[in-house]
Amino acid sequence: MKIYFELLKYITNVKKEISLKVVLGLGLSLTYLLQAAFMSMIVNAVWMKKDSEYILKYILIVVVLIAIRGAISKWIEGYNKVLSAKIKAKIRRFVIEKAYDLGPGYMNAKRSGDMISMLQDGIENLEPFFVNYIPQLFVVLLTGVFIFLYLVRLDSFSSILLIIAMLFCVFLPMLTMPLIDRHVTDYWKEYSRITSEYIDTIQGITTLKILNAEKERGVFLNNRANAFCRQSIKNTNISLFNSDLMLILTGITSSVAVISDGLRVSNGQVLETTLTAFMFLAVECARPMVALNQYWHGSFLGMSVARDLFNILKSKPSITNIESPKKTGLETGSLDIIIEKMYFEYEKENEVLKDISISIKGGSTVAIVGKSGSGKSTLLNLLMRFYDVKSGVINLNGVNIKDYDIDYLRKNISVVFQDSFLFYDTIRENVRIAKPDASEEDVINACKSANIHDFIMSLPKGYDTWVGERGMTLSGGQRQRISIARAILKNSPVLLLDEATSSVDVHSEEEIQLALNEVMKNRTTIIVAHRLSTVKNADRIYALDKGRLAEEGTHEELLKKDGVYASLIKAQEVLS
Numbered sequence: 001m002k003i004y005f006e007l008l009k010y011i012t013n014v015k016k017e018i019s020l021k022v023v024l025g026l027g028l029s030l031t032y033l034l035q036a037a038f039m040s041m042i043v044n045a046v047w048m049k050k051d052s053e054y055i056l057k058y059i060l061i062v063v064v065l066i067a068i069r070g071a072i073s074k075w076i077e078g079y080n081k082v083l084s085a086k087i088k089a090k091i092r093r094f095v096i097e098k099a100y101d102l103g104p105g106y107m108n109a110k111r112s113g114d115m116i117s118m119l120q121d122g123i124e125n126l127e128p129f130f131v132n133y134i135p136q137l138f139v140v141l142l143t144g145v146f147i148f149l150y151l152v153r154l155d156s157f158s159s160i161l162l163i164i165a166m167l168f169c170v171f172l173p174m175l176t177m178p179l180i181d182r183h184v185t186d187y188w189k190e191y192s193r194i195t196s197e198y199i200d201t202i203q204g205i206t207t208l209k210i211l212n213a214e215k216e217r218g219v220f221l222n223n224r225a226n227a228f229c230r231q232s233i234k235n236t237n238i239s240l241f242n243s244d245l246m247l248i249l250t251g252i253t254s255s256v257a258v259i260s261d262g263l264r265v266s267n268g269q270v271l272e273t274t275l276t277a278f279m280f281l282a283v284e285c286a287r288p289m290v291a292l293n294q295y296w297h298g299s300f301l302g303m304s305v306a307r308d309l310f311n312i313l314k315s316k317p318s319i320t321n322i323e324s325p326k327k328t329g330l331e332t333g334s335l336d337i338i339i340e341k342m343y344f345e346y347e348k349e350n351e352v353l354k355d356i357s358i359s360i361k362g363g364s365t366v367a368i369v370g371k372s373g374s375g376k377s378t379l380l381n382l383l384m385r386f387y388d389v390k391s392g393v394i395n396l397n398g399v400n401i402k403d404y405d406i407d408y409l410r411k412n413i414s415v416v417f418q419d420s421f422l423f424y425d426t427i428r429e430n431v432r433i434a435k436p437d438a439s440e441e442d443v444i445n446a447c448k449s450a451n452i453h454d455f456i457m458s459l460p461k462g463y464d465t466w467v468g469e470r471g472m473t474l475s476g477g478q479r480q481r482i483s484i485a486r487a488i489l490k491n492s493p494v495l496l497l498d499e500a501t502s503s504v505d506v507h508s509e510e511e512i513q514l515a516l517n518e519v520m521k522n523r524t525t526i527i528v529a530h531r532l533s534t535v536k537n538a539d540r541i542y543a544l545d546k547g548r549l550a551e552e553g554t555h556e557e558l559l560k561k562d563g564v565y566a567s568l569i570k571a572q573e574v575l576s
Helices: 002-047 052-107 112-151 156-203 205-210 214-266 272-314 376-383 406-411 427-432 440-449 453-458 476-490 506-519 555-561 564-575
Strands: 337-347 350-360 365-370 391-396 413-416 494-498 524-528 540-545 548-553
Touching (some): 002 112, 052 112, 205 214, 350 376, 365 564, 376 494, 376 524, 427 440, 476 506, 540 555
Antiparallel strands (some): 337 350
8 A cells, every 4th residue: 555655646746747637537527427417318308208409409419528528538648648758757767867866886786677677667567557547536536526416416325325436446446455565566576587687688698609508598588487477467367356346346336326216216206307317327427437447457567666666766875965065176187185094895894995095196196906806996986986985084185075066076087997888879979978068179189189089080970970789889999998088078187097908908908008198197097907017107006905905105116015016916927
């Protein structure tokens, strides 16, 4: 029931759109009710042997009502599409904005397939609930009030029967939600799980081919599909049970009301005109309830996704701004970075970084080295405030980074990752994303500085070339240089390089290093690297070991110490 009421509360976000749909629905129901009322008058007029002119007048009114209903139905059909698009766009925007708000720290703990399922099919499944069921819920309630006020003057007993049936149809889904809550949740979990598995399979198809593991993966997916099929059938049966119960009740109450009036007509307790009115209006009472039943059945799958949707929308971001964050002070091209006695952990009692103290002079280049898992990339994530330190402090120009506005802080930090993500768009837009208002000249100059302009111009469509999903039509080195062009275009005073050359060949590494030398000028630069050849010229090198700062110094100083850094150099020399 909690899910049901959570969804009902959400309509405040689309109340204008829902209100118009309710008005249209009421207009449609009104044409049916008026038609029924006039039809009963026509039948009574025939029984009472009224003249044909009197009867024809009511027939013309009925024809006009049918024409009006046709126009309203057409309007509703078109508006449903508009309403559907608006509601789905709003929900998707809320989810995406919340994902931005929660940040990488939250999203990294989620499977991408779960989020894709939510944004695509999950929100599609919610559409019938908001577009059809909720408006019809109000239509049934308001129509019920209107019919009750009209019929209670004719026969209170039958009127009460009909209104009870309508109220039961409204509240039955709410009453049964506690019984079906687990089933609808299990359905969505199974659906998200199988979607994630199919995405993994498509993305890992090359690996499956190399390992000759297609058959084993196929069996695994088949088992998942069968599990989902069983859960889907169970969900459908539960939904049909609810629907059948509503239909049975509607039919019974309508029949009892008419039969009751029929018996009392024969006893002289009720007028024949009252029976006629009830015969026609009972059908019209049932019509909105039958529609409500159909819409409930159609929106049942939406209940499955609702819990996960609200879990996301109600999640509190772990990284937030203070009450009045600073939005100035980082525009200078020379920023000092001081880290003092910093500790950090992803999970409780499992510290990744311990007692780290580092001082970086503005405009200098420092390197962070160490074995895999020593905390190098984590340090960069902390500088960008994807996570916050457990204890200690990180200062930029003497100010704790927590005191800066988060967007402002990240605006003044450029990053080149090991695996540069390119969007399914043109080369131009993939570069310009770093500075949306950049001119064409700015984009070209950034690409020239990144040593990628000549390659781009060699392509048939130049900067209008689409790079494919995740930039897979380009080589690793080309993707890296486009990422470097972004950093140059962004022109931030702090530059973070996270294994920027580790996944490319020697030739590409040389070209990337030339581009990096350009972007590093007059910036405070932090390099994280496995290939130690890229850090030899750093002003200062910090070596991490098991999350602690083991040693620091220049390349020559650290070689003389014959410690962690020297052992890393020796290990790479052996491998080479």
